[in-house]
Each structure stands twice: as C-alpha cells, then as structure tokens.
Amino acid sequence: MKVSILGGGSEIGASCLHVHIGETDLLIDAGMRVHGDDLLPAFGMLDNLGEPEAVLVTHAHADHIGALPIVHRLYPKAPIFATPPTADLMQIMMRDSFKIMEQRCLETRSLIPYTKEQMEETLRAVRLFPAGGTITFGDAKVTLYRAGHILGAVMFLIEGGSEKLLVSGDLSFKAGRTIPGAEVPAGTRPDALILESTYGNREHSDRNTEEKRLADNVAEVIAVGGFALIPAFALGRAQEVLLILQDYMDRGLIPEFPIYVDGLVTPISKIYRRYPQFLKGPVAHRIRTNGDAFLTEGRCTAVQPKEREAVLQGKPACIIASSGMLIGGASVWYAERLIGGAQNAIFITGYQDEESPGRKLLNLAEGESDELELNGTVHSVKCRVGKYGLSAHGDAGELNRFIDTVRPAHTLLVHGDDEARAALNERIEKRYRSILSENGEAYTFRRSASGREIRSGGPQRGPDRALKEKVGCLILYRKKEDEPFHLALCTGVHGRTHSLICQTPKGKQIRLSPDQTAETIGRWNRSFDELQSDSGEVFAFARPFIKKIDWERAKEGHRTFAEMVSMCLPEASLKQRLAAALVLQALPDRFRTLNQGTARYRIDRESRRLLASLALPVQGLKMNVTLAMDKIRERLADQPHFIRCGADGLGTADERITLYFDFPDTVGLEERKKLSGKIKDATGWTAAFSDSVRTDLLQAKIGESLGTSVSPSIYLDTKCVSLPIKCPENGGEIAEKIKKETGFTLQFKDEPPAPADAEERRGVPPEFFRTQTPSPRLENNEAIHEAKVWAADRGITIYKASMKQRNGLAYMEVHFITPEVAMRHTADMEELSCRTGLPITFAKNPKQNEIIRTASELIPEDWGLQKNPSLHPGEALLTVKLPEKPPEEEVRRVGERIEERTGYRLSVLVR
Structure with a gap:
C-alpha cells in the first residue's frame, strides 16, 4: 500500500492524496490553497503514479475540492464521488473558489489554472456515493463513516489486497449544534491511518463557556449602539453561530436584536434544510416546525449586496458574513466600514491561516499593531476584537483517543501546521508509529507480520438489533389496515416502546410500531426534496415503474424484498424499489409470511402470474381521476371531434373515464382500441366511449x-x-x-x-x-x-x-x-x-330552470351561494362560485345528490 501526498500534508490547504492499495489506484480530494503564489497540489507527481479509478471527496470545503477541475481534465474517465449533501454544497463552494482564484490571478497577473467551463463540466461529472455506505473500485472496497466536520463530511476505510487504510478527512467529535459528531470505526485496526492534525497542539476550551461568551459579547456591543461583525465560514461555522445566538434569545438570556446574514451563508443554509436526516434532532425539529432553523422570519434577514448600506444605516445589529478569514467576500466589505468605530466589534470564531487578515487582526488585538490591511487599504483598528473557540475540528485529546480506539499499525499526520503536527506526534503512543508527512513525499505501508485480523461471530440478531438496522432506511408503512401506504425515513429507535422514530418526506416526525411497517425499501442519503419528489411520483402513478419490473426473473422459493429487487429490477432506484414494494403488498396473504421481522414472499408460478398481470389491487396503479382527465384532455387536444371526458362508476369495479365526441362514428373501432391502450398506459384508467351525438x-x-x-x-x-x-x-x-x-x-x-x-x-x-x-x-x-x-x-x-x-x-x-x-x-x-x-x-334539451332550482335546494345555506349556478350542457356540468371552499367530503355528498337528481356533475369554484 502506497500513499502519496500531493498537498495538505505539512500544511492546511490543497489537500490531495494518491492511494495505491491492492491493484487499485484512487485519488482523495483535490483542494486549493488560501494563500501564497502556488494555489494547487503537486499534480506533477501524478506522472509517476497509477491512473486513479475514481476520485473520492471527503467534504466540500475549498481546501479539499478547489482543484478538482484540473484532476477531471487529467482523468476525464475517472468518476468523482461525493455524498449527496457534499455534491450539493460543491455547486456553491467550487464556484466561490473559482471567483477567489480568478481574482488572485488577476492581482498577481498569473495564468488561471482552469476555466469556468472546465469547472462546470467537473460539477456535472460528480456522482453520488450509494446510500448503503460502501462502494467498490477495482479490488478496493471503500466504506464511508460520518466525519462530523460539516454537513456531508465523511472518512474512508479502504480495503484491498488484504490491507486496510483509514483516511480521516477533517474530523469533529462534538460537532456543535448542527450535526452529529464523527462516527468512530472502533477496532478496525487499519495498517495505516491518515489523520488530520489541525488542532494537534491544543485542547478546546469548554464549548458552553465559549458560546455564552460570544452571545453575551454580541449583546453588549449592540446594547451600546454598535455593530457586531462575525466573519464566519459560510459552510458550517455560520450555521453554528446562527443557532447559538437564536437559542440564547429564545431562552431570554440575551435581548432580542436583528441578525443580518450576507455572502454564501444564505444559499448554504438552504442546502442544510434539505437534509434534516443528517442534522441533530433539535435542528431537524426546528426545520420541520418552522421550515428553517437558521434564517428565522422577523429575526434573521438575508442581505443582498445592494442592501448593505441600508443595514449599516439602520439599528445596531449582528452581521454574520463570509468569508471567515476576512480574505474576501461580504465580511471584508463590512469590516472596512466597521473597523474604525470604537463602539463596533469583529468577533472571530474559526481557524485563521497564518497569512490571513483574520489572523493578523487577532495578533493586533494582542498589541502587536493597530493597523490592518484590507483590500490593499490600511485601516486604523479601533473596534473591539474577540476570539471564540467554536472549532469544527477535533483537539489533541480527541485525536489521541480516536487513534487509541481505531488502533492503527501506522499513523500519518496531515492537515496541520508544523507546531500542531509536532505536538500531536509527541503525544501519540509509539506503538501507533506516527509519521510527520511532507508534501511531495510517498509513504509505503505493508501488512503487519501478525496479520492482525479481527474475528468475531457478531452479536445475534435480536428484536432490538433488527430495529436498529432500520435506522437510515426508508420504511413503507400504513397506520391502519384499510389506509393507503406511505413512506418515511427511519431516524432512530425508541428503546422503551421498541418503536421506530421516523420522518415523512414532508418533514413530519412520526413513530411506528413494528406491525405498522410493511417493508424496508432501502437506505437513503439524499435530500428530502428528492425523496418527496420521487416517492410522490410513484404514489401518484406507479404503473410506468411497475411495467419495467421483470417478475419472471424471480426464482421460486420464499424471497425477501432485497432478493426480489436484485433479481427483478432493471435498476435499483427509489422509484423502482417503491413500485415493486407496492406490488408485493398487493399479493394475497397466502403469498406473504413474516419471519423474525422480515417479510418473505412465496414465489411460484401462480404468484409470478399475479405479479406480472397488473390485475392486483396495487396502490397507485391508477392516476388520480382529476389528473387523469387533465392528461386525457391534453392528449386529445388536437382531436377535432373530442368534446370532453368524465368519470363514471367511481368506487365500483366498473370505474372508467368516458370520452365524448361530437360525432362518435368518426372515431372508428381501430382508433378506439389504440386510444384506449394509450390512455391505459398514460393514466391507468379504462376508457369508455359515449355514443351521444351533438x-x-x-x-x-x-x-x-x-x-x-x-x-x-x-x-x-x-x-x-x-x-x-x-x-x-x-x-x-x-x-x-x-x-x-x-x-x-x-x-x-x-x-x-x-x-x-x-x-x-x-x-x-x-x-x-x-x-x-x-x-x-x-x-x-x-x-x-x-x-x-x-x-x-x-x-x-x-x-x-x-x-x-x-x-x-x-x-x-x-x-x-x-x-x-x-x-x-x-x-x-x-x-x-x-x-x-x-x-x-x-326531449334532447335540458330543463335549465329546473336544474338550477333543484341544485339551489340541495346546496347548503352555509355555503354562502349568492348567484345561480352556471350550466354547461355540453359537459353535463353545473358550476357554483363560493366565497370559501367547503369541506371535500361535504362537496362530494352534495355533488352526488345533484347528479342523482339532474345527471349533472357539480364543480365548486372559489371567488
């Protein structure tokens, strides 16, 4: 196993690793440097290294993704893999990195490393890690573990050729208020651990103390009429600060004051909202109940560049803006205008690179100088300056405990300055053979002589364990036997009641007992927007997805859902799996058994025939009747003789949609047959043809x-x-x-x-x-x-x-x-x-006055009908306009009475 450090070894920035393990080559991250003339990793090393089969991304910070377009240009056939949240965040962060790089190249009159078109092509090439958390490239198996650093951040356990490598990425174990801490792969005992060491030389101060100090100090500045600027990393830190300040306000610990958010903070916060299953419970709950956990209406306002002057002309406030190191962006604009006011403050909450204006501002606060250069202009610093420990990286003690839990044969320290790496190196036990990595160097590791394998029969699968295995999976359920099926994501298990804590695609939290769960559809790691869209499409009309399932491929025997999926589905997308599950639930009871909480389906000639026939009462086999008629009208818009369509026999075995033509004989038997087939495929409904003539x-x-x-x-x-x-x-x-x-x-x-x-x-x-x-x-x-x-x-x-x-x-x-x-x-x-x-x-003409009189008698007084109903004889339709829409069930009952007496359908419109 060979690890080559192209960047991010003896520094923070331009992280890039080339890994050769077994017979497989992989590239992990490709970031850019925040400072200096050399922005990029040492890509020249790749000439002597194997072509990567894939590029793996740990998380979306610029120092890990900023140089990916160059890698994609070098290896266009190598897929780039990221978690779904990381892929979404990359769309923002990489474009921002490009702007920073473009500006720096203009200032230094140097050639830009890649074009905007190459960047966009790279973003389009990004693929998503599967929800199961494992993927194979060549003979290398990659397993993902949550890293806790920011939304979507992961570490990689890579196994190949009987060797193991654990790449930590950036780690956070407590992770603050937004996301859970790192998922520690205890006892994996890799042959090598590549470990970040950003804070390897210090211990974090108490988080609660730091949060309180920040909230109190911001409130103090605003109380005396000043503005408190918090330059924050748009990705991760800004969301933490927003939650801290609002929590202290909610609990009455500080007074209410306006918060303005500028820069990339707003679009990134919107992405956080799309992945509540990746967030901590209280944050996910706020998103479910308020629609947002970060930008609370009436308190937090997103600011556009044209509105900045108005902010500073308004009431004293807190401003949270990117970038976090005062390198550029909105935070610099505000700092230039606030730095000279003694009543104002700039509060630093994150890591500051040695060359960054943020670090220089902190040095200035310690008395080294009273001037700071921003955008080429020197400013006299009169504002208050403060620093707060809200790090999203593990400290020295946490990193040591991580090493001791993982128990690697070798430890390669990366992603830290010299002091941090050296200090951490001193603390690591000798048995873990720590190495201070250097950029441009390659390190070879071999399987230890003992062949340290971990052997375990594993715990027996009991009820609690079976439930816990459903966490992170989509559950098909229904609350009562006669209700339709729904979908939810399992986010936890309630130990005392042995029930599943789940979240619906619309964000509602529910609790399900095991007997309410019909099937486990599979793991899900993508956004809730996508979940709502995909599942809604299937529940609305499953027929197109069901028709693609090849049930004949199912082998006889008692099969689990997972086995049916692997045998019968052309693709394992959520839409296909959900459609297959709905069909299997429609099988008669004699074909379904439950064994230790897992449903099994009896597959034989009869059940295969039933599954393939589309004759089962499958939920979603027919489209909603209103949508179906809309689709039919759209399809027949160019048919010159088509007049209207209507639903007949609803709720009976003879449900159908009847088509009306002005002259029915113009639609011959062959055309009727073709049209019926197309309508069946497009809507699931049987078409009938009226023979009434205009x-x-x-x-x-x-x-x-x-x-x-x-x-x-x-x-x-x-x-x-x-x-x-x-x-x-x-x-x-x-x-x-x-x-x-x-x-x-x-x-x-x-x-x-x-x-x-x-x-x-x-x-x-x-x-x-x-x-x-x-x-x-x-x-x-x-x-x-x-x-x-x-x-x-x-x-x-x-x-x-x-x-x-x-x-x-x-x-x-x-x-x-x-x-x-x-x-x-x-x-x-x-x-x-x-x-x-x-x-x-x-008589062929309706009695219009009698229809209106009859309908008026049947319509309840509390509907507030003020004008006579409108008649549409060509469609046998009666329309009423009301100030408010009555309950659906009441409209249905009244409509049935009117249709029974007059033959006309009721349509209710709201004025």
Whole structure:
C-alpha cells in the first residue's frame, strides 16, 4: 500500500492524496490553497503514479475540492464521488473558489489554472456515493463513516489486497449544534491511518463557556449602539453561530436584536434544510416546525449586496458574513466600514491561516499593531476584537483517543501546521508509529507480520438489533389496515416502546410500531426534496415503474424484498424499489409470511402470474381521476371531434373515464382500441366511449354546407338526416362530406328513404325506444294519460309527454329534467312503448330552470351561494362560485345528490 501526498500534508490547504492499495489506484480530494503564489497540489507527481479509478471527496470545503477541475481534465474517465449533501454544497463552494482564484490571478497577473467551463463540466461529472455506505473500485472496497466536520463530511476505510487504510478527512467529535459528531470505526485496526492534525497542539476550551461568551459579547456591543461583525465560514461555522445566538434569545438570556446574514451563508443554509436526516434532532425539529432553523422570519434577514448600506444605516445589529478569514467576500466589505468605530466589534470564531487578515487582526488585538490591511487599504483598528473557540475540528485529546480506539499499525499526520503536527506526534503512543508527512513525499505501508485480523461471530440478531438496522432506511408503512401506504425515513429507535422514530418526506416526525411497517425499501442519503419528489411520483402513478419490473426473473422459493429487487429490477432506484414494494403488498396473504421481522414472499408460478398481470389491487396503479382527465384532455387536444371526458362508476369495479365526441362514428373501432391502450398506459384508467351525438352541431354543419338554414329530422337510430328540401346539384358532394365528417347519411325530400338497419349499430343509443312485442296503439290522449300513470308507477319524474309525427310516423316524446337522466330509463321507455303501442323518444334539451332550482335546494345555506349556478350542457356540468371552499367530503355528498337528481356533475369554484 502506497500513499502519496500531493498537498495538505505539512500544511492546511490543497489537500490531495494518491492511494495505491491492492491493484487499485484512487485519488482523495483535490483542494486549493488560501494563500501564497502556488494555489494547487503537486499534480506533477501524478506522472509517476497509477491512473486513479475514481476520485473520492471527503467534504466540500475549498481546501479539499478547489482543484478538482484540473484532476477531471487529467482523468476525464475517472468518476468523482461525493455524498449527496457534499455534491450539493460543491455547486456553491467550487464556484466561490473559482471567483477567489480568478481574482488572485488577476492581482498577481498569473495564468488561471482552469476555466469556468472546465469547472462546470467537473460539477456535472460528480456522482453520488450509494446510500448503503460502501462502494467498490477495482479490488478496493471503500466504506464511508460520518466525519462530523460539516454537513456531508465523511472518512474512508479502504480495503484491498488484504490491507486496510483509514483516511480521516477533517474530523469533529462534538460537532456543535448542527450535526452529529464523527462516527468512530472502533477496532478496525487499519495498517495505516491518515489523520488530520489541525488542532494537534491544543485542547478546546469548554464549548458552553465559549458560546455564552460570544452571545453575551454580541449583546453588549449592540446594547451600546454598535455593530457586531462575525466573519464566519459560510459552510458550517455560520450555521453554528446562527443557532447559538437564536437559542440564547429564545431562552431570554440575551435581548432580542436583528441578525443580518450576507455572502454564501444564505444559499448554504438552504442546502442544510434539505437534509434534516443528517442534522441533530433539535435542528431537524426546528426545520420541520418552522421550515428553517437558521434564517428565522422577523429575526434573521438575508442581505443582498445592494442592501448593505441600508443595514449599516439602520439599528445596531449582528452581521454574520463570509468569508471567515476576512480574505474576501461580504465580511471584508463590512469590516472596512466597521473597523474604525470604537463602539463596533469583529468577533472571530474559526481557524485563521497564518497569512490571513483574520489572523493578523487577532495578533493586533494582542498589541502587536493597530493597523490592518484590507483590500490593499490600511485601516486604523479601533473596534473591539474577540476570539471564540467554536472549532469544527477535533483537539489533541480527541485525536489521541480516536487513534487509541481505531488502533492503527501506522499513523500519518496531515492537515496541520508544523507546531500542531509536532505536538500531536509527541503525544501519540509509539506503538501507533506516527509519521510527520511532507508534501511531495510517498509513504509505503505493508501488512503487519501478525496479520492482525479481527474475528468475531457478531452479536445475534435480536428484536432490538433488527430495529436498529432500520435506522437510515426508508420504511413503507400504513397506520391502519384499510389506509393507503406511505413512506418515511427511519431516524432512530425508541428503546422503551421498541418503536421506530421516523420522518415523512414532508418533514413530519412520526413513530411506528413494528406491525405498522410493511417493508424496508432501502437506505437513503439524499435530500428530502428528492425523496418527496420521487416517492410522490410513484404514489401518484406507479404503473410506468411497475411495467419495467421483470417478475419472471424471480426464482421460486420464499424471497425477501432485497432478493426480489436484485433479481427483478432493471435498476435499483427509489422509484423502482417503491413500485415493486407496492406490488408485493398487493399479493394475497397466502403469498406473504413474516419471519423474525422480515417479510418473505412465496414465489411460484401462480404468484409470478399475479405479479406480472397488473390485475392486483396495487396502490397507485391508477392516476388520480382529476389528473387523469387533465392528461386525457391534453392528449386529445388536437382531436377535432373530442368534446370532453368524465368519470363514471367511481368506487365500483366498473370505474372508467368516458370520452365524448361530437360525432362518435368518426372515431372508428381501430382508433378506439389504440386510444384506449394509450390512455391505459398514460393514466391507468379504462376508457369508455359515449355514443351521444351533438345534434345541434350536426344541424349547423348541414346548414353551413347547404348555405341555407334548414330544419332537418335527425334519426339517431339509423344515423340518417331527413331534409325538407330537394337535392341540389352538388347534393352528392355535400352528402359525402357530411357522411365523412359526422357518420350521418343525408336524405333529401325527393330521394327514396334509406333502409334503416339499427342492428348494424349495436351499442349506439337509439333515437326511438320500441317494444319487441307488438301491442295495440292507444289514442293520443289515452297514450299521454298512460305515460303519466307509467311515470307514477315507476317513480319517474317527467315534465311533459307530447305526441309528434315524423315522415308519417307517430311517436311520443317524453320530457325528463335532462337527457342524461333520460338515458338511465331506456328499459322503462321500452315498457312505455309496450303500454302505448307507440315509439318513444325523449326531449334532447335540458330543463335549465329546473336544474338550477333543484341544485339551489340541495346546496347548503352555509355555503354562502349568492348567484345561480352556471350550466354547461355540453359537459353535463353545473358550476357554483363560493366565497370559501367547503369541506371535500361535504362537496362530494352534495355533488352526488345533484347528479342523482339532474345527471349533472357539480364543480365548486372559489371567488
């Protein structure tokens, strides 16, 4: 095993390690220096080293990522891996590093190391470590452990060729208020430990004392009318300071005062909000309840550059701005204006490089000088200066205890100045063979002669252990048997109740008992924004993801969910895994068993058939009906004959979405079949086709073609239109055109009637309803009286029955409240035909006043309806406008009553 130090060995800055272990080469970090003429690691060493199979990033600070574009340019095929929070933070931090580097190159008139385009290409190339925390490159296995330094920071245990290497990255064990401390890989006993030593020569003062001192001093400055500037690292330190000051205000330990946040602090704080599962419990709770833990409304205000002057003209306040070493950015702008005021203060809370203005300011406070240069201008320092120990690095004692817990064969000290590394080196026990690393040097380590392997059968898997293994995993659950499934991330275990503490994608904390959990979907390390988006997409409509699952690949036997995923899924994305879990939950109980808290699924020919058939009652197999109809309308927007669609049979086994066309015969059987298939794939819904015809449009189209207004007789059962005029010269062309556009045949006055063959048009609602058995015809008045008796016998409401004649055919027309209600009584109208001996039809126009009266009676008074409902006969829709939206369940009940009485659906709009 060989470790080459390209940068960050005998210094803090430009961290970059080349590791050769087993037969694999890896590069870890590629940062830039904050000061000096040489910004970059010694990349020239790479000429004599193996090409890395991957680049691993410990965390997003500039001294660890600032030179990655050069590495990507050298090795474009080597993937760059980071944790999801680090990848998001890199988008901000690397662009900021580029600005600093660009400015310095302009000042020194030197050539910029890489271009903005190369930087953007690098950011696009970043890939994410898997949620499971392990990944393999060549013959090297890499395991991630939380480093505690900042959000997303990790250390790497690399195993290859029977050797182990532990790379600490930057470590913090107490980690302050924002994130948990480092996860110590106890007893790993690596052959070599590469350990940071930033504070190897000191012990941190008591954190609570330092926090109190900072809060009290800020309050003192503001109380006398001054401004307190806290230059802070935008990533990590600024979030800590914001939490400290607000906590002291919340507890009444200091007075309330405004806090202004400037620079990169605001966008980085937004990224922290996206990963509550990486934060400490109280911070995550504040995010859940307030939407933010850092920028509290009414107290903390994010400032844009154009607003800075107004801040300093306003009330005394605390200003938290980057950068933390006063090298550049917003903090320098404020420092230049505040440094000369005795009532003001600049409080330093983080590490200061030897050459930084921040370090010089601290030296000045010790009496070495009373002048400080900022942006090339020398300022007389009159403000108060203070330093506070809020470090995000382990101190000497913590680092020693870390070494003693890990128990390496060799320890290579990096990432510290000479004093810090030398002091730590003196304290480390000799058995851990510590080495003071130097930039540009390579170090070779060999497996110790004892071959120190750690052998352990491991603890037995008990109930508590099984629950703890779910921490960090996504849990599919439902609170009650008849409720839909939901998803949550397990963040802990409640020991006393043996329940899981979980967080939903929307940030709500819940507690689940083991019997409420249906399946463990897998680990999750990405943002909650992504979790909410991906899971919401599947729950809304799982069908597209389910169709990609190859259930035939499942081998027979009793299989766990993990085994099913590995066998059947083309990809192990959250969407695919969640879709697969929903399908498996829909299997009949005889195919599911629970063994020591793990669900197993019986796979045989029958269960494979059920899984593949899409016939199971799978949650999300159909899209929400409203969204489905929107999608159908969008798909049919260019279909010239499409009018509307509506849902029928909701809550029954015959649920469907019915499509309405002005002239249904223009949509042939083949087109209907294709359209049904496309709708099924796009929405999960079965499509039905209404055969109702827009006779008003048909009449208008005929009049337009003839160039004159006519009053035709329309026979829906025979699809024939009888015209009371002689056939014009171009009558044949007109008839052919009408036939093609509507499916109706024209019959002019001087033409013989076309044969009627209603049997050829099965499924089309007939114009007339006739009894199959001939019966004597009643006289007209008797027939009308019989219609009234018939309606009373059947409990049917009709408004009129009248006698009419068409082409010598006498028939009765019955008036219902709407044609939609009439179509519910086709069998009843056949009975009326038998009782009267007459063909029966119904009036095609709705009784609009009656519909409005009926709806107004059914709508509750407390809805505050002030105007009559609006009618849309073409869509069988009734719309009401209200000052407020009533409860959904009440709207549903009222809508059902209105539709039952009128055949019209209810739509509620809020004014």
